[in-house]
Amino acid sequence: MGTTQLETVPEPKYWHLKTVLSEALDSEFSVGEILPNERDLAARFGVARATLRQALEQLELEGRLQRRRGVGTTVAPPRVGVAVAPARPTWPGAAGDDWQPVDAVETDTVPAAVARLLETAAGDRVYLVRRSRVTQGQPLAAESLYVPVAALPGRLEAGVLNGPAGAYAVLGELQSLELDGQDRTVELGSARAEDAKQLDRLPGAPVLVVTTRYVSGGRTTAVAVSTYRADTCRLTFGDSDAVALLAG
Amino acid sequence: MGTTQLETVPEPKYWHLKTVLSEALDSEFSVGEILPNERDLAARFGVARATLRQALEQLELEGRLQRRRGVGTTVAPPRVGVAVAPARPTWPGAAGDDWQPVDAVETDTVPAAVARLLETAAGDRVYLVRRSRVTQGQPLAAESLYVPVAALPGRLEAGVLNGPAGAYAVLGELQSLELDGQDRTVELGSARAEDAKQLDRLPGAPVLVVTTRYVSGGRTTAVAVSTYRADTCRLTFGDSDAVALLAG
DNA sequence: TAGTGGTCTAGACCACTAT
DNA sequence: TAGTGGTCTAGACCACTAG
Numbered sequence: 001m002g003t004t005q006l007e008t009v010p011e012p013k014y015w016h017l018k019t020v021l022s023e024a025l026d027s028e029f030s031v032g033e034i035l036p037n038e039r040d041l042a043a044r045f046g047v048a049r050a051t052l053r054q055a056l057e058q059l060e061l062e063g064r065l066q067r068r069r070g071v072g073t074t075v076a077p078p079r080v081g082v083a084v085a086p087a088r089p090t091w092p093g094a095a096g097d098d099w100q101p102v103d104a105v106e107t108d109t110v111p112a113a114v115a116r117l118l119e120t121a122a123g124d125r126v127y128l129v130r131r132s133r134v135t136q137g138q139p140l141a142a143e144s145l146y147v148p149v150a151a152l153p154g155r156l157e158a159g160v161l162n163g164p165a166g167a168y169a170v171l172g173e174l175q176s177l178e179l180d181g182q183d184r185t186v187e188l189g190s191a192r193a194e195d196a197k198q199l200d201r202l203p204g205a206p207v208l209v210v211t212t213r214y215v216s217g218g219r220t221t222a223v224a225v226s227t228y229r230a231d232t233c234r235l236t237f238g239d240s241d242a243v244a245l246l247a248g
Numbered sequence: 249m250g251t252t253q254l255e256t257v258p259e260p261k262y263w264h265l266k267t268v269l270s271e272a273l274d275s276e277f278s279v280g281e282i283l284p285n286e287r288d289l290a291a292r293f294g295v296a297r298a299t300l301r302q303a304l305e306q307l308e309l310e311g312r313l314q315r316r317r318g319v320g321t322t323v324a325p326p327r328v329g330v331a332v333a334p335a336r337p338t339w340p341g342a343a344g345d346d347w348q349p350v351d352a353v354e355t356d357t358v359p360a361a362v363a364r365l366l367e368t369a370a371g372d373r374v375y376l377v378r379r380s381r382v383t384q385g386q387p388l389a390a391e392s393l394y395v396p397v398a399a400l401p402g403r404l405e406a407g408v409l410n411g412p413a414g415a416y417a418v419l420g421e422l423q424s425l426e427l428d429g430q431d432r433t434v435e436l437g438s439a440r441a442e443d444a445k446q447l448d449r450l451p452g453a454p455v456l457v458v459t460t461r462y463v464s465g466g467r468t469t470a471v472a473v474s475t476y477r478a479d480t481c482r483l484t485f486g487d488s489d490a491v492a493l494l495a496g
Numbered sequence: 497t498a499g500t501g502g503t504c505t506a507g508a509c510c511a512c513t514a515t
Numbered sequence: 516t517a518g519t520g521g522t523c524t525a526g527a528c529c530a531c532t533a534g
Contacts, residue, residue, distance in 0.1 A: 010510080012522060015451060037500060048524045053501090058438055058452055069501045070532035079435060085485065184485040186434050187327060188454060188478040190306055202502080203263060204306055206436060206454070230436040237333065237432040237485060258529080260503060285519060296505045301520090317520045318513030450521080503529070510522070 013047055014054035020045075021055055025064055025075055035065070035073040061206060063231050069202075079234040082133075082140060084210055084226075087238070089182045091214065092131070092145055092224055093171030099131040099143065101167030106149065106158060114146050117213055117223045125149040127156070127170045132198055133226075140233055142198040143226040147174065151221045177216045185211045186235065195227050206230040261295055262302035268293075269303055273312055273323055283313070283321040309454060311479050317450075327482040330381075330388060332458055332474075335486065337430045339462065340379070340393055340472055341419030347379040347391065349415030354397065354406060362394050365461055365471045373397040375404070375418045380446055381474075388481055390446040391474040395422065399469045422470065428463045434483065435459075443475050454478040 035041065042052040056073065059065045066076040092099065105128050110120060120126065129145040149155065152173045160169050189209040196203040207227040214222040228235065283289065290300040304321065307313045314324040340347065353376050358368060368374065377393040397403065400421045408417050437457040444451040455475040462470040476483065 010522095014522080018452075039500095048526090050525090051523060054522085056501095061436060061454065062438055063435070067501065068532085069530065070499080072500060072532095081433065185329065185482050186456065186485070187311070187482040188309060188436065188456065190310055204266075206309065208434065208436065234433050234435040237434070262503080287519095296507090298506090299504060302503085304520095315520065316513085317511065318518080320513095320519060497534090498532105499534105500532075501530090503527100505527080506525100508522100508524080511520090513517105513519075515516085515518105 014051050014058070017045060017047065017052065017055040018058050021059060022064065025059075029075045031075050031077045033075045035075070037072060060231055066231070076231070079232055080135060080138075080140065081234050081236045082135075082228065083238060084235045085184065085237045089179050089214075091171070091174045091177070091179055092129075092143075092212075092222070093168070093174060098135070099133050101164045101171065102130040102132055103163050104129045104161045104166035104170050106156075106161060110146055111225075113211075114223050114225065117211070118146060118148055118220055120148055127152075127161075129167045129170050131167065138232065139199050139229070141226050141228040142195045143224055145170075145222060145224045147222045151177075151216075153177075174222065177221065180215045180217070182212055182214050184213075187211075188230070189227065191227060199227070199229050201229060208233060208235060210235070262299050262306070265293060265295065265300065265303040266306050269307060270312065273307075277323045279323050279325045281323045283323070285320060308479055314479070324479070327480055328383060328386075328388065329482050329484045330383075330476065331486060332483045333432065333485045337427050337462075339419070339422045339425070339427055340377075340391075340460075340470070341416070341422065346383070347381050349412045349419065350378040350380055351411050352377045352409045352414035352418050354404075354409060358394055359473075361459075362471050362473065365459075366394060366396055366468055368396055375400075375409075377415045377418050379415065386480065387447050387477070389474050389476040390443045391472055393418075393470060393472045395470045399425075399464075401425075425464045425469065428465070430460055430462050432461075433459045436478070437475065439475060447475070447477050449477065456481060456483060458483070 038049055038052055038056070042049040045052065056065060056067065060067055063076055063079045065073055067073045090097070106125055107128050108123050108125050110118070110126055126149060127147045129147070131143045131145065132139060133141040133143070147170060153176060154173060156169050156173070160166055187209050189207050191199060191201055191203060191205045191207045193203045195207070196205055199205070208230050210226040210228065212224040212226070213220050286297055286300055286304070290297040293300065304313060304315065308315055311324055311327045313321055315321045338345070354373055355376050356371050356373050358366070358374055374397060375395045377395070379391045379393065380387060381389040381391070395418060401424060402421060404417055404421070408414055435457050437455050439447060439449055439451060439453045439455045441451045443455065444453055447453070456478050458474040458476065460472040460474070461468050
C-alpha cells in the first residue's frame, strides 16, 4: 500500500455515459420526452458521436429509450407485459388469442430449424400462416406458423389461401384436431427484413424469438415462430394459481 | 415497366456482409474453427473494420460466433437448451435443480423492480442469495434471489451467511414453507458488471433476464432474477405431456 | 428544406491472451 | 512481445420525417 493512487479502473466511456444517462432519465425526464439530438449530446459530454451512440444503443436495448430516424430519441414507456403461455394448451387461432391473421400460403421452403421440429423432409408441402400481434396501435410481434399439409384432414385450395381469410381457413382446420400438448423455447435473435417491417423496426433489431411446438396424435403437428420486439416487450409465463391468489 | 433498372435497394453493407458470412459459416466452417482476424476480414471484403465489426456483432448476438479478446473469433456451437420452468413449482434450491449456491448476505438495498414485486418498503431487510448455473464448464447464468427476512420462520445469524454454506442456510429455510405457485417473465437486458464477471463476458453483454416470483401464503415470498447469457442459451419451457409423448 | 438518426471510413490506442 | 478483439475519434454522407 505504498501509493494513495485509487485503483485505476478504466471503465469504458460509453459504459459510464450509459450510467449517467440512465440516472438522468430516472430523475430529469418523463416518458415520451424528447432528448437532445445525438450531436448535441455528444458535444455536451465531450465524446465522439459514435461513443455516445454506443451508450444510447445499450439504453435502447434495455427498453429505456426509443429512437426513430428523422424524428429523434424519446424516453420509452415501461415494457409491456405480454402473456405468452395460456393457462392450458390451445391451438393458435383459438378463441381469445390476441393475434390477427395476415395471410397464408402453401410452400415447401421451411427454415431448417423448423423442419427439424416438424420432422418434414425437403420438398414436403406446408401451409405458412402469418399473423401479427398489436396492442394499443403498437406492433408487438410477428409470427410464422408452419403446418404440414399432410397434417390437416382436408386439403385447402390455393384460391382460398390469400389474405386473412386464408389464414382463418388453415387455423380453422387445426381446431378440429386434438391437441396433446405444447412446449416453448425463448431465445434472442435479430429481426429478418420481413419481420422488421411488420414490427416497425429496422432489419437486425433485437427480438425475442418464441418457438412453440404443438403436439397432436403423438407427433409435432405445427410449429409457430413468434418474434417479439425485445425493446418493448416483457414476456410473461403465468401460473394461474399464483395470479389468482394475488388478485384475490 | 419502362425501365430495366433493378429496384435499387441500398441494403446496408454490414447487413449484406452478415448474410455472406452467415452462409460461409454454414458451408465452409465447422464449430470451434477460428476465423481470420478482423483486420484481415475487413480488408478481404473491402470495408472498414468498424463495418465488419457491425456484422460480427449481429452474428454473435444470434449465437453464431464467439469472440474473445486477445484470442480471436470462433464459430460457436449451437445454443444450449436450458430448462427454465420445472414441471411443477418448486422453491429454488429444491433437490435436483442445477444451481450452485455462491454466497448470501443480509442487506436492505433491493432493485426497485424487485421491491415492487416483494411489496417491501425502503429499509426492509432481505436476504440476498447468489447462485450460478454451469454446464460443461461453461457458465450459463447468474442469479440473485431476494427473500425478505420477515418472510422466513427463523432469523439467520450474520455469521452463518458467508459463502455457499450461507446460501444453503437461506435456501433450506425456504423449503419449510408451502409454495402456492410461481410465475415468470423473460426480457432482454445487459449484464451488470458483477453478472458479466460471473458469466465470463464483458459488462453490457446481452442477457435474457428471467424474473421468477414465488408465492406462498397469499403473498410474494421470494423473487429470483436470473440472467442467462443470450448468446449461448435457448430457454425452454417444457410441457411434460408433450415431451413424454415424443420420447415414447 | 432542415433536422434527425443510420451508415461508413481510416485511422489510433488500449486491454487482454498466449507464447 | 506479438497478435487479438475492444474502445474511441472526427469527420462524411445517406435515408427518413416533418414543417
